[in-house]
Amino acid sequence: xxxxxxxxxxxxxxxxxxxxxxxxxxxxxxxxxxxxxxxxxxxxxxxxxxxxxxxxxxxxxxxxxxxxxxxxxxxxxxxxxxxxxxxxxxxxxxxxxxxxxxxxxxxxxxxxxxxxxxxxxxxxxxxxxxxxxxxxxxxxxxxxxxxxxxxxxxxxxxxxxxxxxxxxxxxxxxxxxxxxxxxxxxxxxxxxxxxxxxxxxxxxxxxxxxxxxxxxxxxxx
Amino acid sequence: xxxxxxxxxxxxxxxxxxxxxxxxxxxxxxxxxxxxxxxxxxxxxxxxxxxxxxxxxxxxxxxxxxxxxxxxxxxxxxxxxxxxxxxxxxxxxxxxxxxxxxxxxxxxxxxxxxxxxxxxxxxxxxxxxxxxxxxxxxxxxxxxxxxxxxxxxxxxxxxxxxxxxxxxxxxxxxxxxxxxxxxxxxxxxxxxxxxxxxxxxxxxxxxxxxxxxxxxxxxxx
Amino acid sequence: xxxxxxxxxxxxxxxxxxxxxxxxxxxxxxxxxxxxxxxxxxxxxxxxxxxxxxxxxxxxxxxxxxxxxxxxxxxxxxxxxxxxxxxxxxxxxxxxxxxxxxxxxxxxxxxxxxxxxxxxxxxxxxxxxxxxxxxxxxxxxxxxxxxxxxxxxxxxxxxxxxxxxxxxxxxxxxxxxxxxxxxxxxxxxxxxxxxxxxxxxxxxxxxxxxxxxxxxxxxxx
Amino acid sequence: xxxxxxxxxxxxxxxxxxxxxxxxxxxxxxxxxxxxxxxxxxxxxxxxxxxxxxxxxxxxxxxxxxxxxxxxxxxxxxxxxxxxxxxxxxxxxxxxxxxxxxxxxxxxxxxxxxxxxxxxxxxxxxxxxxxxxxxxxxxxxxxxxxxxxxxxxxxxxxxxxxxxxxxxxxxxxxxxxxxxxxxxxxxxxxxxxxxxxxxxxxxxxxxxxxxxxxxxxxxxx
DNA sequence: AATGAATGAGCTTTCATTCAT
DNA sequence: GATGAATGAAAGCTCATTCAT
Numbered sequence: 001x002x003x004x005x006x007x008x009x010x011x012x013x014x015x016x017x018x019x020x021x022x023x024x025x026x027x028x029x030x031x032x033x034x035x036x037x038x039x040x041x042x043x044x045x046x047x048x049x050x051x052x053x054x055x056x057x058x059x060x061x062x063x064x065x066x067x068x069x070x071x072x073x074x075x076x077x078x079x080x081x082x083x084x085x086x087x088x089x090x091x092x093x094x095x096x097x098x099x100x101x102x103x104x105x106x107x108x109x110x111x112x113x114x115x116x117x118x119x120x121x122x123x124x125x126x127x128x129x130x131x132x133x134x135x136x137x138x139x140x141x142x143x144x145x146x147x148x149x150x151x152x153x154x155x156x157x158x159x160x161x162x163x164x165x166x167x168x169x170x171x172x173x174x175x176x177x178x179x180x181x182x183x184x185x186x187x188x189x190x191x192x193x194x195x196x197x198x199x200x201x202x203x204x205x206x207x208x209x210x211x212x213x214x215x216x217x218x219x220x221x
Numbered sequence: 222x223x224x225x226x227x228x229x230x231x232x233x234x235x236x237x238x239x240x241x242x243x244x245x246x247x248x249x250x251x252x253x254x255x256x257x258x259x260x261x262x263x264x265x266x267x268x269x270x271x272x273x274x275x276x277x278x279x280x281x282x283x284x285x286x287x288x289x290x291x292x293x294x295x296x297x298x299x300x301x302x303x304x305x306x307x308x309x310x311x312x313x314x315x316x317x318x319x320x321x322x323x324x325x326x327x328x329x330x331x332x333x334x335x336x337x338x339x340x341x342x343x344x345x346x347x348x349x350x351x352x353x354x355x356x357x358x359x360x361x362x363x364x365x366x367x368x369x370x371x372x373x374x375x376x377x378x379x380x381x382x383x384x385x386x387x388x389x390x391x392x393x394x395x396x397x398x399x400x401x402x403x404x405x406x407x408x409x410x411x412x413x414x415x416x417x418x419x420x421x422x423x424x425x426x427x428x429x430x431x432x433x434x435x436x437x438x439x440x441x442x
Numbered sequence: 443x444x445x446x447x448x449x450x451x452x453x454x455x456x457x458x459x460x461x462x463x464x465x466x467x468x469x470x471x472x473x474x475x476x477x478x479x480x481x482x483x484x485x486x487x488x489x490x491x492x493x494x495x496x497x498x499x500x501x502x503x504x505x506x507x508x509x510x511x512x513x514x515x516x517x518x519x520x521x522x523x524x525x526x527x528x529x530x531x532x533x534x535x536x537x538x539x540x541x542x543x544x545x546x547x548x549x550x551x552x553x554x555x556x557x558x559x560x561x562x563x564x565x566x567x568x569x570x571x572x573x574x575x576x577x578x579x580x581x582x583x584x585x586x587x588x589x590x591x592x593x594x595x596x597x598x599x600x601x602x603x604x605x606x607x608x609x610x611x612x613x614x615x616x617x618x619x620x621x622x623x624x625x626x627x628x629x630x631x632x633x634x635x636x637x638x639x640x641x642x643x644x645x646x647x648x649x650x651x652x653x654x655x656x657x658x659x660x661x662x663x
Numbered sequence: 664x665x666x667x668x669x670x671x672x673x674x675x676x677x678x679x680x681x682x683x684x685x686x687x688x689x690x691x692x693x694x695x696x697x698x699x700x701x702x703x704x705x706x707x708x709x710x711x712x713x714x715x716x717x718x719x720x721x722x723x724x725x726x727x728x729x730x731x732x733x734x735x736x737x738x739x740x741x742x743x744x745x746x747x748x749x750x751x752x753x754x755x756x757x758x759x760x761x762x763x764x765x766x767x768x769x770x771x772x773x774x775x776x777x778x779x780x781x782x783x784x785x786x787x788x789x790x791x792x793x794x795x796x797x798x799x800x801x802x803x804x805x806x807x808x809x810x811x812x813x814x815x816x817x818x819x820x821x822x823x824x825x826x827x828x829x830x831x832x833x834x835x836x837x838x839x840x841x842x843x844x845x846x847x848x849x850x851x852x853x854x855x856x857x858x859x860x861x862x863x864x865x866x867x868x869x870x871x872x873x874x875x876x877x878x879x880x881x882x883x884x
Numbered sequence: 885a886a887t888g889a890a891t892g893a894g895c896t897t898t899c900a901t902t903c904a905t
Numbered sequence: 906g907a908t909g910a911a912t913g914a915a916a917g918c919t920c921a922t923t924c925a926t
Contacts, residue, residue, distance in 0.1 A: 040350070141407070182399025571703075583853075621845075624842075638830070720921085
């Protein structure tokens with residue numbers, strides 16, 4: 001609205017304020033993430049989130065519409081981060097079986113181990129919440145599955161193979177997403193076996209490859 | 222005031238009362254199950270549970286310690302039911318690869334399709350609740366995984382094969398449990414593709430077998 | 443729901459409980475009325491209402507849906523009471539000019555003086571609240587006005603006279619309701635001149651009659 | 664740093680600034696008036712007022728002490744406007760019965776129809792607010808009533824008549840103010856019958872005159 | 885003068901749980 | 906055994922107001 005005409009560059013202090021605002025937004029988001037992962041969504045109050053971020057509960061409402069909004073933001077952020085990592089891994093491996101391996105390793109080593117709170121939010125705290133959260137989560141998983149499916153299709157194309165049925169590619173994607181998710185829950189959230197994780201990743205990838213091969217129908221000529 | 226001392230056999234009416242009590246207990250449990258699956262745990266109040274069971278909220282507390290107790294009961298009950306089904310399937314197949322197939326089919330056809338509310342509770346409503354619920358759930362999944370692991374070990378023993386590493390059997394179990402769970406969520410809770418379920422089950426079993434074979438090291442002599 | 447068959451009369455204790463429940467409902471309603479009239483609707487918290495009624499704030503919600511519901515109940519109750527009084531006064535006076543006098547006296551002497559809190563609620567606290575309250579209030583005033591209008595029409599019929607225009611009867615009713623309302627506000631809520639009220643009532647009635655006569659067109663043959 | 668000592672005449676730009684300041688004050692006041700009339704005082708936030716006036720919420724506080732202050736300003740402003748109009752009408756009619764008619768017409772035609780938001784604020788939004796607002800409103804109505812009373816006294820003096828009792832003049836004023844207020848509420852705020860307003864005004868004036876005559880005791884010699 | 889981020893008091897409301905009857 | 910009235914703690918949220926910039 002009120003803008004001084006002919007002011008091309010925002011002032012120093014305006015820039016600093018903008019920066020501070022973003023920082024605060026992030027501080028609050030990180031506080032919520034930490035608490036949701038540690039104590040659970042319903043066991044965390046807005047005041048606690050404020051406390052940890054060193055602001056008042058009212059301030060939290062300046063940055064987020066409501067509590068649900070925080071969770072959704074966290075879920076989307078985590079999901080975006082996750083998809084980007086996996087996607088990059090695939091792209092680097094140039095649509096080969098190698099890509100499947102890479103993606104698995106990246107998932108465990110670079111996502112789960114580095115961001116256990118994100119894993120907890122995506123796979124535990126955002127489950128069975130409100131309808132809105134559930135739909136965001138569903139959407140996220142649909143996209144993840146689609147990502148994997150597309151990768152599988154690219155691989156099969158490159159290798160000149162076809163899948164057993166129309167279902168296969170999607171189902172494979174669902175299975176892979178499912179088993180990776182469970183491994184994360186089982187070996188990170190429930191027990192901390194992060195030191196074994198590379199072995200686990202290796203065998204998980206083998207399992208995946210074995211499964212995928214089983215659903216390949218035949219070599220196309 | 223007459224009091225029958227040393228009453229060996231319960232009277233008719235005592236028996237009837239006992240029976241009615243059990244019925245009521247079940248009615249309440251089923252009401253809660255229905256509502257938890259439909260509206261979610263937190264969105265369901267004790268009064269609603271009572272209403273659906275045609276008793277007062279107070280009465281619910283006669284049968285269950287508290288709301289959490291209902292969820293835990295439901296979780297244990299569903300888990301028990303589930304394990305029994307799968308276990309029986311394995312036993313009937315006499316610890317063979319056939320058993321793996323059977324178990325998969327039973328899981329989808331006889332458990333998921335027949336008891337979608339149980340699936341919803343185990344895989345959605347009981348996730349990320351209280352610590353106590355979480356620990357029961359964790360315990361349930363550990364047992365499930367152990368069941369599968371034992372089945373896998375029995376199969377390999379019978380076939381005179383060995384797994385790739387000490388981890389393998391457990392990891393396989395985790396993977397299988399994970400992918401089956403996700404399929405249930407994806408194809409039943411999120412979208413209703415129950416009519417495709419037998420095809421899905423078939424390919425899921427194939428995937429599983431392919432994965433398992435990949436982690437078999439070698440034939441023992 | 444649960445009802446013992448063949449139980450004609452409710453038990454003593456059931457009756458007593460029913461009575462107590464009604465009493466409590468009334469106690470809460472009276473507490474709210476008192477506080478709304480004394481401190482104003484927005485300045486009164488649910489907890490204060492509970493306190494005065496010697497129950498917890500939670501209990502207030504057992505009897506009323508929310509705060510607005512209390513105000514609406516009070517408004518309807520007051521309006522009903524009011525209309526009944528005035529209506530009876532008219533009926534007793536047998537649709538004559540005498541009726542107009544009676545109604546005026548009854549309004550001031552039996553309603554305003556006896557129930558000043560109701561006056562305050564109807565003419566002050568329920569003004570300009572939520573849309574819902576406003577619509578109830580509007581409805582109440584429309585009915586009051588209609589009551590007066592009908593009374594005026596009956597009088598004119600009996601006296602074989604007609605009003606100046608189609609508007610007249612309604613307008614007269616609006617005027618009468620308005621001036622009575624203001625007198626109540628002015629001489630009771632703003633200043634306590636209740637000891638002069640009978641003189642005020644007398645002159646107000648005279649004013650009213652003078653005004654009504656002015657809008658009578660002519661004697662019908 | 665130069666500083667002009669003893670600055671007699673304000674500079675051009677100071678004048679402009681002064682003018683802009685007054686404009687802004689008015690813009691804010693008008694925004695508040697519009698919103699209070701449309702949505703109600705409590706349903707309007709300071710930020711909304713700022714938004715409509717194209718300033719920030721903080722700026723509103725530069726021009727007004729607080730929210731209540733805005734309402735009081737509006738109430739006083741509306742009241743002043745109103746009294747001035749009616750007063751002028753009386754003065755022009757030279758203290759005659761004609762004056763009563765004029766005032767009525769002016770009230771409906773020039774005040775109510777032209778400034779419906781002011782009517783809404785005076786007769787609805789400022790009712791039953793804080794003590795302070797209530798006292799300003801009371802004060803306003805006392806002045807209005809006094810105005811009317813003085814007009815009535817001047818008329819009676821000029822016509823060489825006297826009122827029935829000491830109360831009469833004041834009571835008449837109260838009645839007139841009351842019935843006019845209610846007509847405005849009934850035919851403008853509740854239903855929009857502004858097209859019938861001149862007929863309504865005519866009959867309302869007749870009613871008034873009829874009422875006033877009834878309280879005239881006798882001709883003085 | 886103007887901004888808008890920050891505050892924090894205060895409110896309504898919900899609901900699991902208890903307990904006298 | 907069953908009821909349902911009563912509780913009270915806890916939470917989310919709103920918003921008038923302040924103040925550094």
